[in-house]
Amino acid sequence: MPFQRFCTSATVFFLILSVVSCNKQCSVQNITGSSFTTNTYMNSYVIREEHNSGPKMCIRDCLLQHECNAINYNDNKRCELLITEESDMNSNTAGYYYSSIANWTMNPNQCWPNPCINRQRCIIALYGNHVCVPVDDACATNNPCQYGGSCRNTVEGTRCVCLDGFSGENCEITPCTVHPCGVGSCAINGGTFTCTCPGYYTGNQCQRNPCYNNPCGAGTCTVSGYNFNCACPSFFTGTRCEKNPCANSYCMNGGTCTMSGYSYSCQCSTTHNGDRCQNLIEGDSI
């Protein structure tokens, strides 16, 4: 009769105790056959995390974890047992070591080659027995990572690896969180943001108010809500003071109007004079 059938959680606990010390076990188990890639972290699915592990112990636990095909290990003795896929990316990360489980071997025993199925972990038991224990997959049960962050199973529960531009424990801090658009509305656009500005506000962060680049020409601009108001000098009209004195019939009695910048003058006919040619020259009348 298979040993597992008799197994209670108390016995599982004792069985775990019997294998926790790897120093002796790992050399006895003769874990060899491959190596670690330094300064590499594989961004991948983490089945399980272990603290205070040694690198060989990490490899051993991957061999004993059904479906584990690689590990991340770091200088803080943290071991991540991975299920990698072809699309997974490794990054150049100081203090991390990566190894694919292919080519690693250990002395054959009741747990290796691994007899467990369905992502179960094999625990070496006494008298040549083994126990298959399912993993507690917190990420699958309750993934707290927002905005495309990847969930990692940890000893404590879960951890989020955020996409570029996102941060916070659950990747909840987005490029829009700091309100970069001022009066505008912010939309997340990949790892950055795009602003939609109201009215006559412009600029990539809506930082230019409606009077930026003075739209009033000869006039004076004031901001009014998201719009602008122009106060035009005499003889200038239009919402942007674009209609100048010459267009507004400044010169009277056939005088020729000339604009130079925002100043203007009249060249009067022989019969009139004055700024606007408004005066009939005495004695010239019929």
Ligand SMILES: *[C@@H]1O[C@H](CO)[C@@H](O)[C@H](O)[C@H]1NC(C)=O
């Ligand atoms: C460990 O592996 C080496 C190389 O494969 C082998 O020579 C040695 O006998 C092994 N030791 C044990 C205890 O199995």
Ligand SMILES: *[C@@H]1O[C@H](CO)[C@@H](O)[C@H](O)[C@H]1NC(C)=O
């Ligand atoms: C495993 O060993 C084979 C043969 O030496 C080699 O071609 C392959 O690259 C190794 N795989 C890994 C992941 O180290």
